[in-house]
Amino acid sequence: MNWPLEAFLSFLAAGSFGVIFNTPRRTLFSCGLVGMTGWLIYRSYVLVLDDPTQASFAGAFGVALVAHLLAKKFKMPMIIFSVAGIIPLVPGSKAYNAMRNIVENNYLEAITYASEALMISGAVAMGLVFAEVLMQLFFKRQAKRIQRKIGMTQN
Amino acid sequence: MAEIGETRRELALDCFLLAGKILMENGAETYRVEDTMIRMAVSQKMTHSHCFVTPTGIMFSPTEEMATRFVRINDRQTDLERVALVNAVSRRLVAGEYTLQKAYEELQIIDQTNYKFHIGLQILAAAMASGCFLILLGGSWSDLPFAFVFGGTGFIIVETILIQTRVKFFAEFIGALAIGILALLAVHSGYGTDLDTIIIGSIMPLVPGLLITNAVRDLMAGHFVSGLSKGAEAFLTAFAIGAGIALVLSF
Numbered sequence: 216m217n218w219p220l221e222a223f224l225s226f227l228a229a230g231s232f233g234v235i236f237n238t239p240r241r242t243l244f245s246c247g248l249v250g251m252t253g254w255l256i257y258r259s260y261v262l263v264l265d266d267p268t269q270a271s272f273a274g275a276f277g278v279a280l281v282a283h284l285l286a287k288k289f290k291m292p293m294i295i296f297s298v299a300g301i302i303p304l305v306p307g308s309k310a311y312n313a314m315r316n317i318v319e320n321n322y323l324e325a326i327t328y329a330s331e332a333l334m335i336s337g338a339v340a341m342g343l344v345f346a347e348v349l350m351q352l353f354f355k356r357q358a359k360r361i362q363r364k365i366g367m368t369q370n
Numbered sequence: 371m372a373e374i375g376e377t378r379r380e381l382a383l384d385c386f387l388l389a390g391k392i393l394m395e396n397g398a399e400t401y402r403v404e405d406t407m408i409r410m411a412v413s414q415k416m417t418h419s420h421c422f423v424t425p426t427g428i429m430f431s432p433t434e435e436m437a438t439r440f441v442r443i444n445d446r447q448t449d450l451e452r453v454a455l456v457n458a459v460s461r462r463l464v465a466g467e468y469t470l471q472k473a474y475e476e477l478q479i480i481d482q483t484n485y486k487f488h489i490g491l492q493i494l495a496a497a498m499a500s501g502c503f504l505i506l507l508g509g510s511w512s513d514l515p516f517a518f519v520f521g522g523t524g525f526i527i528v529e530t531i532l533i534q535t536r537v538k539f540f541a542e543f544i545g546a547l548a549i550g551i552l553a554l555l556a557v558h559s560g561y562g563t564d565l566d567t568i569i570i571g572s573i574m575p576l577v578p579g580l581l582i583t584n585a586v587r588d589l590m591a592g593h594f595v596s597g598l599s600k601g602a603e604a605f606l607t608a609f610a611i612g613a614g615i616a617l618v619l620s621f
Contacts, residue, residue, distance in 0.1 A: 221506060228502035228574075234495035235525075235575060236397070237486050238450045254506070290461065291454045292402055294583070298450070302499075302579045308507055311570045314612045318619045340586035347587075 218255075225254035225303050232299040242295055245285050249300035253278035257304055267306075271335045274304045275342025283350045297343065306335040378470065382414045383432060385474040387441045390421070390428045392456050392481055396449040397580055400588045400596035403428070406460045410473075413464040425599050445536070448580050451485040489529070496575035497522030504571030510563055516556045517571035524549040525575050538603075539610045542576055546614025549573055554618055569615060578607040 229250020233243045257274035261267060282296035289295075309332035316325035386407045393403045403423045407430060411419040421430040425446060431438040459476045462468040468476070486492070500521020501514050509517065528545035532538060549572045556562035581604035589597030 224502040224506050228499045228506065231495035231499035231502070232575075232579070234487050235492055235499070236448045236450050236580065239454045240451075242454075290458075292398065292450075292457050294397075294399060294402070294580075294587075295450045295454055298580045298583055301583060302574070302577065303503070303506065305574075305577050305579055305582075307503070307574055307577060308566075308570050310608070310612065311566065311573075311615065314616050315566070315619055318616045336582065340582070343583065344586065344590045 221258060222251050222255060226251040228303055229254075229299045232302050236298055238295050238299065239291070242285075242289060242291065245289070246296055246299040249278055249281050249285065249296045250303055252281050253300045254303045267331070268334045268338045271304050271306070272338040272342040272345075275301055275339040276346045277342075278304070279343045279346030280350065283347065287354075293347070301339055301343065304335075304339050306332040309335060379416075379432070379436065381474060382411075382416070382470055383430065383436075383439050385470060385477060386410050386421075387428060387430055387439055388474070388477045388481065389456050389460060390423065390430070391441050391443060392452055392477065394423060394425065394428060394443050395446055396452040397446065397584070398453045398456075399584050399591075400425075400593040401591040402453075402457075404593075406457065409464050410460050413466075414470060423593070424595050425603070449485060452480055455480045455485075492529075493522045493525055496525035499575050500524075500571045503574045504567055507567055507570055509567035509571060513562050513564060513568050513571075516553065516562045516568050520549050520552045520556075520568065520572040521575055523552065524572055528576060539606055542607055542610035543614045545576055546573055546611040547617055548614075550615045550618025554621075573611055573615065576607070576611055578604040581607065 226247040230243055230247035232250070233246035238246055253274040256277040257270045260270035260273045264270070278300035279293075279297055282293050282300060285296045286293035309328050313325045313328035313332055316322070316328060389410060390403050390407045393406060394400075400423050404421050407421045407423075407428075408419060411417075411421075411432065416432045418434070419430065419432045421428065423429075426443055428441045428443065429438060430440075456477065459468065459473050459480070463470070463473040487495075497518045501518040504514060504517035505511070524545045527548050528541045531541035531544055535541065550569060553562065553565055553568045553572065556568065557565045562568055581600050585597050585601035585604055587597075588594075588600060
């Protein structure tokens, strides 16, 4: 595996998705970095433990953590950074193979691919949510202070 | 609460609903829309307001003595710059840097300005993303020009049909179909080597990544109506792409 090449390509891919989703111009570079983080975590996990589902979870977790930190830094919604970042983790090839096998009447094979695709998308979603909950716990004290300041109390 | 004048309260309501509408139309998560509207309301001393946001409409009920307002959301796109700008306006309003009038004017400007990148740049980005994914997914370098061109072409086709017909499902189906046919032609003519990776790379710009993320985020935050409807939208898109490719592969 060619690490610098993959890093560069995932950076470019996530940045391109930033352009398609029209993220603010000064965050494009950061969007690319988020995508690169997610993809490199995913690839290293696959290389070491050879489990694409867990790797997707780890990748999405990393994406959400970095996106959250960047959101704090830029004072912008987190979604701006996380959306482009998780695109490389979407199980496109598994979904494609499932579709292809259905067309070729290999239904058993198709089910295998489809359930893998489903597991991976579930793992990506869980990774995102877990990281966000963790960050919320981490920043809870800070958030409460701000909420008290503007008169909004949590319960 | 009672001291706020009637016109000022009307202006406040217009302001909150416009902010919510812009956010929802441009791809923010439902919980963020609700959170922004409630925060803005609290900053204008409407502490007991409620809002209910779905992908197709927003209901906002300010206080007991005022009528509930409703705004319809017709088409949704992805424009994260507007989300960021509305977020900035709401932050300033809450912090007291903007008056209500100023915030409303800013929101109207945001609503009317076109912040999108030039369409040529977007097409180039789609083509570049396709090329990158081809290599990342293990494709060979000789297939790179095909993924680059087909990814861009698919994006152009989807955008054009979307402008003409406003039917997302149809546009994505035709886009995927065109990519499939082009890839098949490239491989059959002997220039392309691996049909699968060319197709996967080229359809990547059409994948509903934002919708999937938002649907899950909304479901986890307890916004079941929005979560399910966004999930349905994502599923429809995925199905349209899959059906377009499947049609090509079945020949």
